[in-house]
Amino acid sequence: MDSYLEDILQQRRAAQLYRVRHAHHGAQTPILHLEQGDYLAFCSNDYLGLASHPLLKTTVQEAVEEFAVGSGASHLITGHTTAHHQLEQALAAYTARERALLFSTGYMANVGVISALMGRNDEVFLDKLDHASLIDAAILSRAKLKRYPHNNISALENLLAKSTAAHKLIVVDGVFSMDGDLADLPAIVALAKRYDAWVMVDDAHGLGVLGETGRGTLQYFGLSAQDVPILMGTLGKAFGVFGAFVAGSELLIEVLIQNARSYIYTTALPPALAAATEVSLQLADSESWRREQLKTLIAYLQVGAAQRNIPLLPSITPIQVLMLGSAERALAVSEALLAKEILVTAIRPPTVPANTARLRITLSALHQLADVERLLNALAEVLAA
Numbered sequence: 141m142d143s144y145l146e147d148i149l150q151q152r153r154a155a156q157l158y159r160v161r162h163a164h165h166g167a168q169t170p171i172l173h174l175e176q177g178d179y180l181a182f183c184s185n186d187y188l189g190l191a192s193h194p195l196l197k198t199t200v201q202e203a204v205e206e207f208a209v210g211s212g213a214s215h216l217i218t219g220h221t222t223a224h225h226q227l228e229q230a231l232a233a234y235t236a237r238e239r240a241l242l243f244s245t246g247y248m249a250n251v252g253v254i255s256a257l258m259g260r261n262d263e264v265f266l267d268k269l270d271h272a273s274l275i276d277a278a279i280l281s282r283a284k285l286k287r288y289p290h291n292n293i294s295a296l297e298n299l300l301a302k303s304t305a306a307h308k309l310i311v312v313d314g315v316f317s318m319d320g321d322l323a324d325l326p327a328i329v330a331l332a333k334r335y336d337a338w339v340m341v342d343d344a345h346g347l348g349v350l351g352e353t354g355r356g357t358l359q360y361f362g363l364s365a366q367d368v369p370i371l372m373g374t375l376g377k378a379f380g381v382f383g384a385f386v387a388g389s390e391l392l393i394e395v396l397i398q399n400a401r402s403y404i405y406t407t408a409l410p411p412a413l414a415a416a417t418e419v420s421l422q423l424a425d426s427e428s429w430r431r432e433q434l435k436t437l438i439a440y441l442q443v444g445a446a447q448r449n450i451p452l453l454p455s456i457t458p459i460q461v462l463m464l465g466s467a468e469r470a471l472a473v474s475e476a477l478l479a480k481e482i483l484v485t486a487i488r489p490p491t492v493p494a495n496t497a498r499l500r501i502t503l504s505a506l507h508q509l510a511d512v513e514r515l516l517n518a519l520a521e522v523l524a525a
């Protein structure tokens with residue numbers, strides 16, 4: 141077995157795709173303390189900077205005292221506490237839907253929904269750049285997978301027009317996680333109506349951030365719960381905690397409680413995290429300066445990049461991309477930044493398609509304009525070298 145495992149690793153190394161982890165100690169803030177020193181980081185999905193919020197910390201501490209550390213069981217046994225229940229009600233209110241259901245992670249939420257709703261006679265339509273968890277979920281459901289080129293609405297229409305499936309589900313990221321652009325949801329919703337398909341949006345990177353009050357990609361486009369009956373969101377990104385949820389109709393949620401295997405056969409998330417997330421939803425509303433700060437930083441980065449001829453992809457989200465092509469080039473640029481004490485991880489295949497290795501720069505409300513300025517100057521120097 142060892143030689144088999146060695147071969148796998150050797151292939152990864154040869155292709156410049158070997159991955160290593162950086163352990164850091166201290167808070168999740170723009171300054172990360174690594175073993176080698178302190179780095180200015182542009183990598184986390186803590187877009188609103190809530191992960192280290194003092195009120196979340198005290199909420200967790202108090203809830204640990206009131207409940208326990210672990211939940212001790214799955215939701216359907218004795219793991220479901222009033223903290224989980226209240227958070228579900230808060231999430232339903234936050235998303236203006238009848239009900240919401242908590243899952244332990246976003247990966248599991250996607251697997252749970254798609255495999256509970258779809259089966260052998262059904263078809264799932266996926267954007268080529270959809271998150272890995274959506275693709276895995278569709279595979280697990282045993283439905284037929286129909287993948288269309290990124291945001292190519294006419295290709296999606298061709299697939300829908302040909303379909304004779306019993307049920308059709310279109311599944312998209314609201315904000316594409318490695319590109320920072322948005323799904324063309326208005327066009328997708330129109331097609332779904334025309335071809336009698338359902339729409340599910342994974343808004344892991346839109347919720348809390350996009351739209352007038354941070355309700356995400358649907359709010360940004362002015363879409364309703366009728367337009368998009370299945371909304372999935374994560375709680376470990378903009379909301380700074382951990383876990384995920386699905387929001388929709390009473391009927392949808394009841395079916396998921398009965399049939400979603402990744403909901404049923406797993407331990408409920410720790411009650412203190414549910415309690416903290418409820419506070420986090422309130423903070424995302426009451427501290428709206430965080431969204432404003434993000435907007436300011438995004439504009440500053442885009443304008444500053446254009447002035448320095450740094451070819452960032454266009455993006456209105458905190459996910460900003462510098463496309464570099466080969467894995468080797470992306471690694472080299474990332475390492476040159478590291479030498480300047482700036483951390484931006486290179487994203488390589490298979491996370492992204494071949495020859496589209498890139499730097500994925502993410503902004504947080506805790507970044508300052510001076511941080512972005514430092515990144516821009518460092519990038520200009522590194523790219524000119």
Ligand SMILES: *Cc1c(COP(=O)(O)O)cnc(C)c1O
Nearest residue numbers: 245246247271273317344374383
């Ligand atoms: C992060 C992410 C997930 C997975 O969420 P976790 O809670 O981290 O498991 C799902 N979908 C998208 C688009 C994501 O970016």
